[in-house]
Amino acid sequence: MESERRNNVLIAGGSGEIGTMLSAYLIERGYNVSILSRSVRKVREGIKIFNWNPAKGIIDEGSLKNQDYIINLSGVGIADKLWTKSRKKEILESRLNSLNLLEKTLQKLGVKPDKIISVSAVGYYGNRPFEVLNEENGAGGGYLADVCTNWEQAAHKLNAFTTSLIVLRIGVVISPGMGFVRRIAQLFRFGVNIIPGNGKQYMPWIGAKDLIRIFEYLMKNSTKTNIYNAVSSHANSILDIQEQIADYYRRKLLKIHVPAFLLRALTGSLSQVFLNNQHVKPAKLIDEGFDFREYSIRDALQNN
Ligand SMILES: NC(=O)c1ccc[n+]([C@@H]2O[C@H](COP(=O)([O-])OP(=O)(O)OC[C@H]3O[C@@H](n4cnc5c(N)ncnc54)[C@H](OP(=O)(O)O)[C@@H]3O)[C@@H](O)[C@H]2O)c1
Numbered sequence: 696m697e698s699e700r701r702n703n704v705l706i707a708g709g710s711g712e713i714g715t716m717l718s719a720y721l722i723e724r725g726y727n728v729s730i731l732s733r734s735v736r737k738v739r740e741g742i743k744i745f746n747w748n749p750a751k752g753i754i755d756e757g758s759l760k761n762q763d764y765i766i767n768l769s770g771v772g773i774a775d776k777l778w779t780k781s782r783k784k785e786i787l788e789s790r791l792n793s794l795n796l797l798e799k800t801l802q803k804l805g806v807k808p809d810k811i812i813s814v815s816a817v818g819y820y821g822n823r824p825f826e827v828l829n830e831e832n833g834a835g836g837g838y839l840a841d842v843c844t845n846w847e848q849a850a851h852k853l854n855a856f857t858t859s860l861i862v863l864r865i866g867v868v869i870s871p872g873m874g875f876v877r878r879i880a881q882l883f884r885f886g887v888n889i890i891p892g893n894g895k896q897y898m899p900w901i902g903a904k905d906l907i908r909i910f911e912y913l914m915k916n917s918t919k920t921n922i923y924n925a926v927s928s929h930a931n932s933i934l935d936i937q938e939q940i941a942d943y944y945r946r947k948l949l950k951i952h953v954p955a956f957l958l959r960a961l962t963g964s965l966s967q968v969f970l971n972n973q974h975v976k977p978a979k980l981i982d983e984g985f986d987f988r989e990y991s992i993r994d995a996l997q998n999n
Contacts, residue, residue, distance in 0.1 A: 701763035701809055704914075707731040707793060708769025709742075712873045713814075713865075713906065716999075717766070718742055720907045731758055731769070749792035754800050762806075764914050765857075767813040767850070769793040774874070778838065778965045787842050794849035801856035811857040812913055813850035815864045817899045817926060819843035822971040824896070829978035830864075830922045837971075838964050847922075859920055861913050866899030866926035866975065868906055869936075869992055870999035871943075875900075879940050888941050888948040892955040894934025896972035899926040902989025903999040912985055924977045927995075928987050933969065939992035 704721055706714050709730030718728045722741050729743040731754070745758035749769065759765070770790040776782050794813065801807075820828045821835015834844045847862050854860040867875045882889055901909075909925050917923075931939075941948050958966045980987070989995040 702726045703729075703762050704764045704766065705729045705731060705745075705758055705762045705808075707747075707765065707767045707797065709766070710734070711768060713868060713903075714768050715739070716870075716903055717768075717907050717910055721911070724911065729758060729762075731755075747796065749789065749796045752792075752796055752799075754796055756800060756804060759797075759800055759804055759806055759808075762808045763810070765797065765808050765811045766910065767793065767797065767811070770846075772874075773816065773818070773839070773842075774965065774968045778963055783838065787845060790842070790846045791849050794846070794853065798849075798852050798856065801853065806856075808857050810859045810861065810914060810917075811850075811853050812861040812863055812910060813847075813853065815843045815847050815850070815862050817864050817866045817924065817973055817975050818968070818971070819847070819864050820973050820975060822967065822973070824972040826974065828924075828973060828975045830924055831978075837967055839967055839971075854920055859918055861917055861920070862922045863909070863913070863925045864922065864975075865906065866901045866924075868903050869900050869989075869995040870903035871996055872999075873903060876940055876996070879937055880944060883941065883944055883946045883948060886946075886949055888937055888946075888950045890934050890937060890950060890952045891958055891966070891969035893952060894937070895932050896970060897930050897974040898933040898936055898969075899924075899973055899975040900931065900936060900992070900995070901926050902995030905987055905989045905995070908988075909980065909985065912980075916983070921979065923979045924975055925980075926975050926977050927989065928977055928981055929990050930974050930976070931992065936992050940996065943993055943996045 745755040747754040818839030821840040
């Protein structure tokens with residue numbers, strides 16, 4: 696007898712940049728995709744939308760029934776605005792509220808999806824200029840590392856409600872239309888490539904297509920509860936990354952280094968997103984033989 700097909704996927708926070716790419720890819724691959732969103736306005740073809748409001752503890756419970764996989768991407772943008780006191784609270788609470796509501800509802804319904812994948816970020820490792828980091832390294836210091844630690848702890852509570860819980864620490868996603876590249880490219884219109892500090896700091900990145908393939912790889916292959924770094928196997932400095940982006944857009948730009956002290960003065964603690972030095976390796980994925988295809992920033996830009 697053919698083994699039962701497992702292909703119902705619920706993506707919490709699936710209306711955003713990663714969720715939009717991921718859901719399109721999974722639909723193309725024959726999965727039934729639903730998303731949990733705070734807004735019904737963001738309806739997309741082929742996707743069933745369920746509503747929730749994590750801040751108010753409201754959820755359409757039907758969303759969690761008959762799901763083989765749950766992927767959690769929800770949370771307000773980390774680098775979208777300056778980190779005021781209230782924004783910091785929002786960044787953390789939006790993530791904890793979402794995970795707590797998923798946990799409470801899974802418990803109430805007594806359902807157990809095969810796999811839950813909840814994202815985190817490489818911000819977990821903090822500023823570690825002298826280390827090569829893999830999944831075994833502990834958390835670093837600073838606000839972002841604290842957020843990721845709390846975010847992951849809340850995710851681990853879902854372990855009781857699935858056969859396999861995966862936490863995916865994602866690097867900056869590289870694709871022409873997406874957050875980081877879009878913002879850098881906007882500055883190109885003024886003829887400048889603004890480099891944070893001396894630019895020598897490693898910034899872990901992942902091509903959008905490789906990231907989406909990592910999600911599917913983990914859905915299909917990983918059977919244990921585990922933590923994975925979703926970053927490219929090739930590490931680059933932020934200067935190198937920004938120069939490759941400029942080269943892709945064929946722009947002759949004036950390169951301006953903003954000294955670290957000035958960036959800190961201008962953007963406060965948000966500056967750690969651009970100044971942290973993190974040489975992160977996707978050790979588990981390499982170990983398991985994951986077939987990375989986007990080896991350079993140019994590959995990622997051309998492929999997405
Ligand atoms: N993109 C990257 O480079 C990157 C790197 C590392 C980690 N990550 C993490 O990966 C996840 C997805 O990233 P993304 O780039 O796709 O982000 P995104 O475009 O900002 O999407 C995140 C989604 O979260 C939901 N959301 C926003 N505020 C919320 C709140 N207060 N409560 C509950 N849900 C809320 C939104 O869905 P609705 O408005 O439909 O509810 C939104 O579509 C995020 O958690 C992000 O921190 C991203």
